Amino acid sequence: MRIAIMGSGGLGGYFGARLAQGGADVHFVARGKHLEAMRSQGLRIEGPEPLHVKDVKVTDRPADIGEADVVLLCVKLWDTQQAIEQLRPIVGPRTTLISFQNGVLKDQTLRAAFDARQIMGGVGYVATTIEAPGVIRQTGPMQRLIFGEFDGSRSPRGEALLAACLAGGIKAELSEHIQREIWQKFVFLVGLSGTTTTMRKTIGPIRSNPQTRAFLLDVMREVVAVGRAQGVDLPEDFADRAAMERADNVSPDMTSSMHHDLERGNRLEVRWLAGGVVELGQAKGVPTPLNRAIHDILALHAEGGPHA
The missing domain is CATH 3.40.50.720 (NAD(P)-binding Rossmann-like Domain)
Known part of the structure; x- marks a missing residue:
């Protein structure tokens, strides 16, 4: 082969x-x-x-x-x-x-x-x-x-x-069930990349602070809602259960490649992550205010530039 x-x-x-x-x-x-x-x-x-x-x-x-x-x-x-x-x-x-x-x-x-x-x-x-x-x-x-x-x-x-x-x-x-597998990863990835990059922290402190933990969960809930509206077989409580369980079980030092890219002054994949959630949500009439906020906050960094 x-x-x-x-x-x-x-x-x-x-x-x-x-x-x-x-x-x-x-x-x-x-x-x-x-x-x-x-x-x-x-x-x-x-x-x-x-x-x-x-x-x-x-x-x-x-x-x-x-x-x-x-x-x-x-x-x-x-x-x-x-x-x-x-x-x-x-x-x-x-x-x-x-x-x-x-x-x-x-x-x-x-x-x-x-x-x-x-x-x-x-x-x-x-x-x-x-x-x-x-x-x-x-x-x-x-x-x-x-x-x-x-x-x-x-x-x-x-x-x-x-x-x-x-x-x-x-x-x-x-x-x-590959479409579901792709979306299951997407739910966690959008939450991880969006929070670690905008907050410039690893997952540990984000999941430990009640306010930022709630933000992470709500970001992932938006992704699940969009996926279900797109016809993907995701459980309604996937963010609350499986995705948050994964967030709690990974190393506290874990961060996203997008966070690394921000720190290095590289281009960001935000257009296809949080921005993708917004685009697909708009097509189905699903509101995604937190993912839009992430997309907007990182807009000035999306094409790369001086190290953050």
């Missing part, structure tokens, strides 16, 4: 390394110093389960890969359109595309560019950071990939990717 990893940062680099370790024919797309280091030193994963993929197939020219069986889209959301244009030469009529990006708008973008029958849904869970060019550090034990057909079927292509993931030691699942 020839797998192209479009975006070889924390998520794409980590899972791509595991797939390569398991014997899949993995081709990474990277750039800059990360690309140079992967070419000269391979790709190293540090953390709970370290590994070193010495012979890495990596390029900054996706067209050099040839037609892929599977493309895993792992770039930041603001790079999606550029990535789509770059990967067109490697997408053939039998190529499967799966976005493991954040949010729920990502698959709409793929469907606008490719045949919807080529697209599967995906959710990725892993805490990583690029420690140095060619080196990805896993900062917690959790790693998980969930993917599936949007019609709920267990397809041969899904089974083949599942086998490749399991061979590489990835905790993978072929889901028959």
Whole structure:
């Protein structure tokens, strides 16, 4: 199975390394110093389960890969359109595309560019950071990939990717309810990213203070309301129970990648997270005042700038 990893940062680099370790024919797309280091030193994963993929197939020219069986889209959301244009030469009529990006708008973008029958849904869970060019550090034990057909079927292509993931030691699942899985992550992610970035704190103090805890919960309740209005099979009390339970069980030092991006002066994914909730809520007449507040508060930082 020839797998192209479009975006070889924390998520794409980590899972791509595991797939390569398991014997899949993995081709990474990277750039800059990360690309140079992967070419000269391979790709190293540090953390709970370290590994070193010495012979890495990596390029900054996706067209050099040839037609892929599977493309895993792992770039930041603001790079999606550029990535789509770059990967067109490697997408053939039998190529499967799966976005493991954040949010729920990502698959709409793929469907606008490719045949919807080529697209599967995906959710990725892993805490990583690029420690140095060619080196990805896993900062917690959790790693998980969930993917599936949007019609709920267990397809041969899904089974083949599942086998490749399991061979590489990835905790993978072929889901028959992938749309719900995507939204379940979205609920927590919007709450985590919105609160940690606007308050510039980790989750610990936010969940411990009664006022900020209530804000976090209400942000996530808005996401659930929008998802249910969109026809997603989310329990009405998902924010109160499952999402808050997760917020209470993660490390108090946990924060969001958007918070890190703000501190580093990078662009923010807020347009597709809190902003996505607002957009989808407006389409269904669901009020989302707290997510609008987050989107508005971060508007001046959305395109990046001096370190916050």
